[in-house]
Amino acid sequence: MKYEAVIGLEVHAQLLTDSKLFCGCSTRFGSEPNTQVCQICLGMPGVLPVLNKKAVEFAVKMSLAVNCRINPRSIFARKNYFYPDLPKGYQVSQYTEPLSEHGHLEIDIDGGRKRIGITRIHMEEDAGKLLHGEGIEDSNFSFVDLNRTGVPLIEIVSEPDMRTSDEAVAYLKALRDILVYLRICDGNMEEGSFRCDANVSVRLMGAEKLGTKAELKNMNSFKYVKEAIDYEIQRQIDLVENGEKVVQETRLFDASKGITASMRSKEEAHDYRYFPEPDLLPLNVGAKLVDQARETLPELPEAKRARFITDYAIPPYDAGVLTATRELADYYEEVVKATGEPKVSSNWVMGELLRLLKEDGKDVGDCALKPSAIADLIGMIKKGAISGKMAKEVFEEMYKTGKPPAGIVKARGITQISDESELAGVIDRVLEANPESVDRYRSGKVQLFGFFVGETMKATKGQANPQAVNKILKEKLAG
Amino acid sequence: MDLTSLTIHGLSEKLKNRETTSVEATKAFLKRIEEVEPKVRAFITVTAGEALKSAGEADKRIAKGEGITPLTGVPIAVKDIFCTKDIRTTCASKILEGFIPPYDSTVVRKLKEAGAVILGKNNMDEFAMGSSTENSAFSPTYNPWALDRVPGGSSGGSAASVAASECVASIGTDTGGSIRQPASCCGVVGLKPTYGRVSRFGMIAFASSLDQAGPFTKDTTDAAIMLNAMAGHDPSDSTSIKAEVPDYRTFLTGEVKGLKVGIPKEYFIEGMDKEVEASVREALEVLKKAGAALVPVTLPHTEYAVGVYYLVATAEASSNLARYDGVKYGLRVDETGSLLDMYKKTRDEGFGGEVKRRIMLGTYSLSAGYYDAYYKKASEVRTLIKNDFDEAFKSCDIIATPTAPTAAFKLGERVEDPLTMYLSDIFTISCNLAGIPGISLPCGFTKEGLPVGLQLLGRTLDEGTVLKTAYAYESATEWHTRRPKI
Numbered sequence: 006m007k008y009e010a011v012i013g014l015e016v017h018a019q020l021l022t023d024s025k026l027f028c029g030c031s032t033r034f035g036s037e038p039n040t041q042v043c044q045i046c047l048g049m050p051g052v053l054p055v056l057n058k059k060a061v062e063f064a065v066k067m068s069l070a071v072n073c074r075i076n077p078r079s080i081f082a083r084k085n086y087f088y089p090d091l092p093k094g095y096q097v098s099q100y101t102e103p104l105s106e107h108g109h110l111e112i113d114i115d116g117g118r119k120r121i122g123i124t125r126i127h128m129e130e131d132a133g134k135l136l137h138g139e140g141i142e143d144s145n146f147s148f149v150d151l152n153r154t155g156v157p158l159i160e161i162v163s164e165p166d167m168r169t170s171d172e173a174v175a176y177l178k179a180l181r182d183i184l185v186y187l188r189i190c191d192g193n194m195e196e197g198s199f200r201c202d203a204n205v206s207v208r209l210m211g212a213e214k215l216g217t218k219a220e221l222k223n224m225n226s227f228k229y230v231k232e233a234i235d236y237e238i239q240r241q242i243d244l245v246e247n248g249e250k251v252v253q254e255t256r257l258f259d260a261s262k263g264i265t266a267s268m269r270s271k272e273e274a275h276d277y278r279y280f281p282e283p284d285l286l287p288l289n290v291g292a293k294l295v296d297q298a299r300e301t302l303p304e305l306p307e308a309k310r311a312r313f314i315t316d317y318a319i320p321p322y323d324a325g326v327l328t329a330t331r332e333l334a335d336y337y338e339e340v341v342k343a344t345g346e347p348k349v350s351s352n353w354v355m356g357e358l359l360r361l362l363k364e365d366g367k368d369v370g371d372c373a374l375k376p377s378a379i380a381d382l383i384g385m386i387k388k389g390a391i392s393g394k395m396a397k398e399v400f401e402e403m404y405k406t407g408k409p410p411a412g413i414v415k416a417r418g419i420t421q422i423s424d425e426s427e428l429a430g431v432i433d434r435v436l437e438a439n440p441e442s443v444d445r446y447r448s449g450k451v452q453l454f455g456f457f458v459g460e461t462m463k464a465t466k467g468q469a470n471p472q473a474v475n476k477i478l479k480e481k482l483a484g
Numbered sequence: 485m486d487l488t489s490l491t492i493h494g495l496s497e498k499l500k501n502r503e504t505t506s507v508e509a510t511k512a513f514l515k516r517i518e519e520v521e522p523k524v525r526a527f528i529t530v531t532a533g534e535a536l537k538s539a540g541e542a543d544k545r546i547a548k549g550e551g552i553t554p555l556t557g558v559p560i561a562v563k564d565i566f567c568t569k570d571i572r573t574t575c576a577s578k579i580l581e582g583f584i585p586p587y588d589s590t591v592v593r594k595l596k597e598a599g600a601v602i603l604g605k606n607n608m609d610e611f612a613m614g615s616s617t618e619n620s621a622f623s624p625t626y627n628p629w630a631l632d633r634v635p636g637g638s639s640g641g642s643a644a645s646v647a648a649s650e651c652v653a654s655i656g657t658d659t660g661g662s663i664r665q666p667a668s669c670c671g672v673v674g675l676k677p678t679y680g681r682v683s684r685f686g687m688i689a690f691a692s693s694l695d696q697a698g699p700f701t702k703d704t705t706d707a708a709i710m711l712n713a714m715a716g717h718d719p720s721d722s723t724s725i726k727a728e729v730p731d732y733r734t735f736l737t738g739e740v741k742g743l744k745v746g747i748p749k750e751y752f753i754e755g756m757d758k759e760v761e762a763s764v765r766e767a768l769e770v771l772k773k774a775g776a777a778l779v780p781v782t783l784p785h786t787e788y789a790v791g792v793y794y795l796v797a798t799a800e801a802s803s804n805l806a807r808y809d810g811v812k813y814g815l816r817v818d819e820t821g822s823l824l825d826m827y828k829k830t831r832d833e834g835f836g837g838e839v840k841r842r843i844m845l846g847t848y849s850l851s852a853g854y855y856d857a858y859y860k861k862a863s864e865v866r867t868l869i870k871n872d873f874d875e876a877f878k879s880c881d882i883i884a885t886p887t888a889p890t891a892a893f894k895l896g897e898r899v900e901d902p903l904t905m906y907l908s909d910i911f912t913i914s915c916n917l918a919g920i921p922g923i924s925l926p927c928g929f930t931k932e933g934l935p936v937g938l939q940l941l942g943r944t945l946d947e948g949t950v951l952k953t954a955y956a957y958e959s960a961t962e963w964h965t966r967r968p969k970i
Contacts, residue, residue: 051585089811146819249675280799
């Protein structure tokens with residue numbers, strides 16, 4: 006490889022507060038347009054913002070989770086530009102003095118670990134949405150939905166530490182997992198509650214100086230992020246190879262064509278005329294708020310995964326799958342707690358449960374099946390009360406109905422007979438009924454063993470524990 | 485008995501004693517408005533129906549003797565910069581055409597809750613930008629003392645309506661002198677409280693870090709009564725101050741013995757109007773005679789105040805006025821062209837010349853490459869101006885100056901010369917930059933019969949000493965009792 010890419014990401018994450026950043030309106034997604042608005046988020050004359058404390062708490066949590074240093078005093082600033090989805094004509098954001106700075110997180114890449122620097126995290130309000138929907142394509146009008154206006158966002162700006170699209174996606178996934186773990190963002194890229202812009206440049210391998218960057222927008226899935234970055238890297242390399250220059254510009258990703266196209270050049274870029282927001286006081290985040298946030302910080306995905314590997318001795322792959330969400334990890338841990346069998350528990354949760362959930366497009370939170378029921382099932386298998394094969398069918402019914410396994414097994418009449426004295430009695434009767442075969446077996450015709458097993462199964466309607474039958478038969482026939 | 489000549493405390497007394505009713509008083513004011521408005525034009529909107537209705541309600545309360553305040557049943561006027569629920573609010577601009585707020589500003593709500601009767605909305609300079617009320621999109625307001633002269637601005641309508649006895653009192657806003665300078669021009673009392681003392685919620689923003697609401701009244705006692713009703717922390721305004729509100733009437737003792745009155749040399753400058761200077765110096769002697777000590781103080785950064793103000797205020801204004809874009813409310817011009825066309829035409833037709841000038845100035849001072857030299861530098865100098873006052877208040881309790889360098893000037897005289905117009909506020913601007921309280925009260929008349937104003941500036945949140953000093957001066961003089969003949 007002659008060239009290397011330099012990638013930095015700007016992520017906007019919508020915070021899961023009930024109300025907006027500066028007013029009491031609901032933040033619920035998907036309501037009728039302009040039903041979650043008031044004079045404040047509509048930017049009517051004379052109205053003033055009041056900061057949502059919950060949003061600050063959430064932003065502080067994220068800052069701590071990615072090792073940022075929290076500024077005791079940060080300043081809200083106005084970012085001025087005209088657009089119909091921005092009712093005040095400015096967005097309240099933070100500029101020169103953000104909430105927190107100098108963080109990092111680690112990603113897994115190519116079997117190793119890599120640290121990605123986080124430049125800053127700041128708070129800001131979301132803008133509304135323009136709708137160019139049905140029936141109005143031919144008209145001169147667009148419609149404005151301001152439900153989203155004023156929804157709290159944090160912007161997380163990375164250092165230009167990534168070199169490939171895979172690293173960028175790994176970083177994004179790690180970031181999203183943390184946000185979701187903290188329960189401060191739902192991480193939904195399609196609905197836009199987790200959005201990403203990428204700054205991409207290329208340079209000769211080993212060069213110190215950064216190349217001219219392009220900013221990529223409009224990538225609403227991990228797949229598109231990867232495609233857009235890969236396309237852009239190649240486009241820039243081709244330009245350089247042909248002796249042309251990369252221009253600094255904003256480019257939009259076109260998912261249908263898989264390409265990026267110029268949206269506006271540096272010359273056309275807005276001058277946002279940032280200045281301190283005079284309607285809000287400086288934000289002073291005291292030690293108390295930081296301490297409280299730190300105390301309520303949950304175990305984060307990376308730490309949890311490491312703990313699962315060491316404490317439960319399960320393979321890294323299992324640990325990765327089981328810690329994908331906090332809910333799944335908690336679920337798994339409950340099963341383990343009840344069974345004391347980490348690997349067996351993992352097999353059931355990761356294998357059977359996730360397969361069934363995936364078929365239904367559901368999350369573990371939507372699932373009627375309780376961890377204690379899975380633990381019961383595992384216990385029954387261990388005791389030999391049910392065969393492994395039967396257990397899978399029972400599991401499916403448990404999953405569908407939410408009922409505990411004992412009832413299902415009983416109703417189906419599939420309890421396995423493992424009681425040795427009970428089985429010994431059955432086997433005695435089988436042997437008494439077939440004296441000839443017993444003689445032939447004892448005189449060397451060992452292939453007849455299967456016949457005795459079959460007869461025993463027939464006599465128990467298939468409910469005998471095969472291992473136990475084998476053991477008892479061997480003893481009796483040897484007799 | 486002419487009810488329109490009464491003060492708040494005078495009318496309140498009569499209402500309490502059942503010598504008159506609020507409906508009767510309201511009718512008297514509505515009649516007075518009808519008579520003098522063609523000459524004065526202090527109102528953009530008169531809300532006779534609503535006023536009579538709330539006067540009726542006030543009378544019922546008075547009859548029952550329930551929940552009565554000194555403002556119950558008292559007819560007042562409100563600058564058209566305060567949002568009033570279900571009453572059109574224009575800010576004297578075409579761009580807000582048809583805008584009817586679905587909410588009351590906090591100040592209006594508090595005054596309504598205190599029982600005040602709102603007669604209507606006062607004329608003003610568009611978006612409070614101006615010193616003469618000539619920048620109204622509707623009409624200029626004429627000074628009741630001399631109809632060929634301006635009433636000052638931007639709260640010219642509010643000042644003139646009190647001077648012309650069209651209301652007992654009114655409220656205005658002061659960003660760089662917009663209460664005190666028109667009060668001086670119209671011979672009434674105008675009080676600008678400490679920044680943050682009165683909520684800004686629902687008050688249409690010109691320059692957010694400077695804007696402050698305050699009353700126009702016929703005397704200092706009324707100013708204290710109005711401030712009692714208006715002041716206090718508002719959870720809807722993050723910049724409003726969380727501090728106890730004293731009963732400002734308790735400061736009206738007339739006692740100023742030992743009070744140190746600072747006289748800043750920077751406010752008695754060469755070339756200032758001789759008659760104004762003479763009246764103000766005479767006023768200082770009155771305070772001295774009452775037992776106050778006059779001490780020289782210095783406010784060395786005063787010369788930068790106008791420059792700093794026109795950078796900070798215009799920068800904030802350029803952003804505050806961005807919301808008037810034709811998308812959501814108010815005027816929209818040209819729905820057939822592109823979005824950019826609509827923006828341009830709406831704002832071109834909707835805003836007047838002075839507003840556009842200030843938006844351009846402010847946009848420039850915030851622009852990349854200029855921010856550090858203009859906005860940022862101005863903010864730094866602003867701190868120095870504030871420090872000047874902190875330093876001066878170490879050696880005095882109150883500062884006395886002229887309110888304006890001249891008495892009311894003629895209509896049209898300064899319209900073509902914005903710089904001279906801006907200098908009308910030369911003595912009032914520093915107070916806003918420092919965030920401190922200030923008052924203007926009548927202290928004499930020129931030979932032509934035009935009022936002259938004395939300005940008193942106090943420490944942060946020390947409206948008490950401001951009112952105390954003003955009351956002592958007022959008690960020793962009769963200027964405030966004079967009314968114009970229209």
